[in-house]
């Protein structure tokens with residue numbers, strides 16, 4: 010089942026972040042009530058930062074049992090473990106450590122301190138996914154670049170065509186840093202919900218293209234591809250929605 014995308018427009022990035030954090034907490038609580046340990050795929054970037062700060066602020070209410078949540082990343086920058094560029098470091102500092110998600114449920118991509126290449130990090134991550142998330146995810150969150158990229162799936166790159174592997178390496182990324190590890194489209198599709206988080210006028214064209222898939226191609230606008238099995242929602246602020 011691939012449902013049509015829903016669109017939720019908020020006044021600004023702050024309102025968007027509060028709304029997404031609130032919906033995430035409600036979803037995690039519902040999933041736990043149904044007996045699941047929800048697996049969430051986090052994204053990197055500035056809007057993710059704002060969402061994480063709101064998760065930290067709202068997440069102490071007791072609604073969610075943080076010992077029964079699993080965290081993954083849609084992509085990671087292949088850099089040293091302590092680098093400020095790490096998406097995992099960003100999320101740890103923002104909310105993971107404060108809310109007490111157990112280390113064994115925080116599935117970070119290996120850093121350049123752990124393995125020799127982004128390829129090796131990708132293989133390890135694929136093995137971890139197969140072992141710990143065989144049923145897929147509750148929610149996949151994705152930021153979108155002005156060029157229409159999601160995770161580290163960039164326009165025109167070969168990784169867009171990957172059908173077999175769940176995780177691959179990326180080199181020469183147009184967004185720095187150049188070496189990255191990303192989930193592929195088939196892996197991103199293993200989710201109940203896909204939530205796009207997009208803020209700012211610079212993304213307005215990419216959003217308009219992605220939401221009009223007959224006028225673009227996956228190679229031009231990777232963000233036009235991901236869909237949740239049950240739900241796909243675009244959380245936008247007004248500037249990002251301005252060309253819809």
Ligand SMILES: O=C(O)[C@H](O)[C@@H](O)[C@H](O)[C@H](O)COP(=O)(O)O
Pocket residue numbers: 052053054055056057084085086096151152153154158159160161184
């Ligand atoms: O690691 C990364 O760089 C990302 O995961 C990337 O896909 C990001 O989510 C978008 O580029 C949006 O980032 P902004 O919100 O900063 O524009």
